[in-house]
Amino acid sequence: MARPKDENKINTIYEATLKLVLKTGFNGLKMADVAKAAKLATGTLYIYFKNKDVLINELFLHLKKAKTTEVLKAYNPNDAFEEAFRKMWFSYLDISLREPERMLFIEQFAHTSFLTKKTKQQGNQLLAPLAVFIESGIKNKKLRHLPVDIVLSQVLGPIYEMVKLEKEGTVKLSTQQKQALYEMAWNAVKL
Amino acid sequence: MARPKDENKINTIYEATLKLVLKTGFNGLKMADVAKAAKLATGTLYIYFKNKDVLINELFLHLKKAKTTEVLKAYNPNDAFEEAFRKMWFSYLDISLREPERMLFIEQFAHTSFLTKKTKQQGNQLLAPLAVFIESGIKNKKLRHLPVDIVLSQVLGPIYEMVKLEKEGTVKLSTQQKQALYEMAWNAVKL
DNA sequence: TTTTTAACTGAACATTAATTCACTTATATT
DNA sequence: AATATAAGTGAATTAATGTTCAGTTAAAAA
Incomplete structure (x- = not known):
């Protein structure tokens, strides 16, 4: 070399x-x-x-991987279900708000034709541990009986919405508002 | 002529x-x-x-206007608050799922630099009647005490998520699942 | 019927930017 | 020190496409 x-x-x-x-x-x-x-x-x-498309696809996976890895750090298998849920939810919110660019990039491209099928699939694969967690909650009657994809999207989607609002400068969330948003998310999905 | x-x-x-x-x-x-x-x-x-940008900006407004107009048709001032909320929520969901392309276009561009500030502002303006409605719910202690923008985004965001999932072919919502999603939305924002 | 006017045409132009490649430079190996 | 190799360069090539415009056509007015 x-x-x-x-x-x-x-x-x-x-x-x-x-x-x-x-x-x-x-x-x-x-x-x-x-x-x-x-x-x-x-x-x-x-x-x-190799080219522009490859750059975008690899960047997407890189960012999504970094993000999911960080969120999963908040997971402690010893916690009761809701406690674990709460910790990861706040972790996801904080990471998203701390680095809105990363989240916006991920969400902006996730459903577009810039990404190959393979990249999208690999991206979803990264959420597998979260999906397993949600699945367990459904099994144990902690969460509504709905497809995992739906539950996940209903939990994560609202967080994405907040990132967009903060980015636009429409709002700046207070601690109390974050708490309220958590309660909203939990009230939505809990059984 | x-x-x-x-x-x-x-x-x-x-x-x-x-x-x-x-x-x-x-x-x-x-x-x-x-x-x-x-x-x-x-x-x-x-x-x-005049050019490509103008085309996109005008199309955006056109679609958003058509959509909000249609949603507001479901509004009946005589209904009690939750009833009115329910009707509009289902209306919004049904319209979104019936014409996912329109919704995806709107959402895909709403926060990008393709749209001018003016277009974005005009787009938000179209939501004014909905904002007023939400505001009244907050005033009358029917809804959580949060900024209107937040409440609105937390109600509409999850619907957008469903459109994305259906578009991808991940899920096809049943009537019961739609009902469940409504309950989730209401449980989230109700006081 | 003639004239006017505005819609319509699509090839040509101008611009913009992705990608390549012949060449240079820096490091590691012998 | 000599050689090999991979990183690095950026002007030139290539391709794509937004936009224009000189000329054509169809409808309405005179």
């Missing part, structure tokens, strides 16, 4: 891409700009990512 | 654009394709819409 391939460059590229995509949207995203923001020549960017 | 400007053409263009945007996303949307789908020459399209 010669000059070592700096693994960190990939992160730098991710950061640059995320920033630019959030500012300009996918169509406004120019590979030349990404390269510049990551302090690379355009051609060098293509050493790291 | 000479050849009459067929006002219907605009609707034809809207339909064509909607179909194509949903298939290819905004960047994949080619004006030439829109024209072809609407059975016009490319140049003619520019008589009806």
Whole structure:
């Protein structure tokens, strides 16, 4: 080997891409700009990512993986169901509000044609541990008897809504409001 | 005047654009394709819409207006609060599921840079009657004491989630499941 | 019927940006 | 030190597509 391939460059590229995509949207995203923001020549960017689509797909998975991993850190198998639910819910909310760009990127692309079927599937796969958790809640009569996908989306969707509102500057959630939102989520899904 | 400007053409263009945007996303949307789908020459399209951005912005408002108008039809001022809430909720759900393309278009663009500030603002304006209704519920202690924007987003967001799931083919809601979803929404926001 | 006017046409133009590639540079190996 | 190899460069190529415009056609007015 010669000059070592700096693994960190990939992160730098991710950061640059995320920033630019959030500012300009996918169509406004120019590979030349990404390269510049990551302090690379355009051609060098293509050493790291075969093309624009690959870049977006890999960034999506990267972000989703980082996020789900962090949320699952809040999970303690010894907790009673609602306690575990509560901890993860707040974890998800806090992470989402702390890094709204990441969440918006994920949600903005999750259902579009920029992502390949495979990427979407791999993305959903990352939620598997959460799905298992929800499933157990349904089995044990803690949660409404509905398909896991529905329960999950009804819990996570409202959080996404809050991120959008905060991002727009419409609201800035207080601690009490966060608590209220948690109660709303729990009241919705609990049996 | 000479050849009459067929006002219907605009609707034809809207339909064509909607179909194509949903298939290819905004960047994949080619004006030439829109024209072809609407059975016009490319140049003619520019008589009806100054450019691509204008087309998207006007289509957004058109769809949002049609949708909110239809939802508000379900409103009867004589109903008790929860009854009115229930009717509009089901109306919103049914409309959304019946024409998922329209909802997905609206939601997909609502928070992106394709839309001008003005368009976004006009779009929000359309929700004013709903906001007033929610406000009255809060005043009369029927609903949780939270900013209207939050309550609205927490009610509508979960419906959007369902549209996404149905579109993906993940689920097909049964009548009972719709009922369950309504209860979840109401349990979340009721005081 | 003639004239006027506005809709309509689509090839040509202009712009923009993704991708390539012939070449350079830096590091590791021998 | 010499060589090999992989990272890095950015101008040139290529492809795509938004927009324009000089000319055509159809309907209404005169």
